[in-house]
Amino acid sequence: MGRTFILRSSIAALLILLLAACTFQSGSTQGVTAVHMSDSDFTQHTVTLNKGDMLVLINDAPVIHIIANGSWVNNIPQPAQENGLPEVHVTIAGNDSATLGPFNTAGTFHLYCTVHPAMNLLVIVI
Template identity: 45%
Template structure:
């Protein structure tokens, strides 16, 4: 019985060490990442350089549909600003990453989730 206990303890230790070795404390985000929770962007804006893209990271399985525009209270305001990449209802969910860009014109641009009221992101391109 003692031998079976030691064997089981050894097996559990090896599994735990394997899981720890496969994970890292460092973030594996791509540059210019913006995370999305269930109903919001985790930051309201991001500043990037001209010619760069952003990476939207869905941290949950909640679906999002991203488009050009903003929310004005309860009202969606779709709008394609001059010089911004056209984002036409890009669907993302399920712990995935979606690239948008490149942003080739300096300025301030707006993206929003058509599904979640108030979920919007300001992209500042320098």
């Protein structure tokens, strides 16, 4: 009984450690930050990067996203080229990913998906 409890505690501690390690890796380490996409949206609408960071866009759905500079405003696409942000026009196939950057200029930049209305991502570089 006592021994089983200790064994279970060890397994639980190991799982927590593993989980912590995975969380650490998917966060903002080594200048690479990931943002995920579902079938019609980003799973978050703002991401903050440090100058020089790369941004990885991960498509978790079997659909195509086409990411470009600009944003959706009232369901109308508004292409824009912002100073300090390189031109972005990337097609991301289903369950694929794309790496953007490095983002070398501080500022607030707008990315959107030309396929899906309201699919906006605000990139804040500090």
